Structure formats: C-alpha cells, structure tokens
Amino acid sequence: MVARAAQYWWLAVIRGVVGILFGVLAIAWPGLTLAVLILFFGAYMFVDGVFALASAIRFRHEREQWLPLLLEGILGVAVGAVTYFYPGITALAWIYTIALWAFVTGMLGLTAAFRMARHAGSAKTEVLLGLSGLVSIVLGVFLVFMPVAGLLAWVWVIGTYAIVFGVLLIGFGIRLRTAGSAHAASVGATPQV
Helix, strand or coil, X not given: CHHHHHCCHHXXXXXXXXXXXXXXXXXXXXXXCHHHHXXXXXXXXXXXXXXXXXXXXXXXXXXXXXXXXXXXHHHHHHHHHHHHHCCCCCHHHHHHHHHHHHHHHHHHHHHHHHHXXXXXXXXXXXXXXXXXXXXXXXHHHHHHXXXXXXXXXXXHHHHHHHHHHHHHHHHHHHHHHHHHHHHHHHHXXXXXX
C-alpha cells in the first residue's frame, strides 16, 4: 500500500503548495473585503477538492484510501462551488461552512492516517497526515466557538491554518516519497525465487 501511495506523493505536495500560497496571500493582504476573501477561500477549497478527487481516482482500487479522499474531494468541490456561485452569504454562514469543511476534512485525514499506520507498520509517514487532520479539526472547533471574532483575526487564523496545513502536506508527500523509495529498494534487493 505504501509503495502504491508513494507513486503519487506529488499530489500531497501540490495540495500543500496551494495551501501555503493561499495562507501567505491571506496574511499579506489582511484588509481584503469579506466578499473577496470568501471567493478566495472558495477557490482554495475547490482546488484542494479537485486534487483530493484526483488522489481518490488514483487509489480507486484501495477502498480504505479511496473513500475518505473521495468524500473530502466532493466536499471541497461542493463548498468551493457554493461559495463561488453564492458569494453574498453572510459572514456567519461562511464561517460555519468553513468550520464544517475543516472538521470533516480533519476527521477524514485522521482516519486515513490511522489506516495507513495499520498497513505500513511505521507511523513516521502517517504522523504528518494525522497532524494535518488534527490541525483541520482544531480550526473547525475554533471557528464554531468564536464566530464573532473580527474579520482581520479570521483572515490571519485561516491564513496561518492554510500555511501549517500546507507545510504538513508537503512534509507528508516528501516522507511518502522517501518511504516509497526505501520500499522499492528493499523489494529490489530481495532475491527473486
């Protein structure tokens, strides 16, 4: 399973780069209007969902990997599309939508990390995926319990979240690539009978 997942390590890295770019832009321009921020985050969720769907397609033969990625992808694309087509939603509805997305994405990330750990036997690679899931859950809970915080604070929180999530996904992708290379080397070194 690790060898198969390692072939597509670059998908996690791309998702991480998109997250970091979004986070940096959100922090660099904190004075964005709510409508622009909503559209910007909607675009981020849509792109992240598309890459999660691409990962799900790559793992369609692995039910334990495929289903969480498929659900995460569908949710990301749906929330991104709704945000784009209905940008006039209230700030509170937007915050709760992001909170739901972050919580569900986090739960799916934790589930995938635990399942990978069971199959791989080493938690080093899966820890980064699990941490990205945990960061998403923390963001979701934070947004639910503090919905009336100032918009500037939300821009910084969401930007910081996106950067941390992106860094963790890049680390996961690189670690997955390394684990795949090590697995390939160990399989190649095994004498063929």
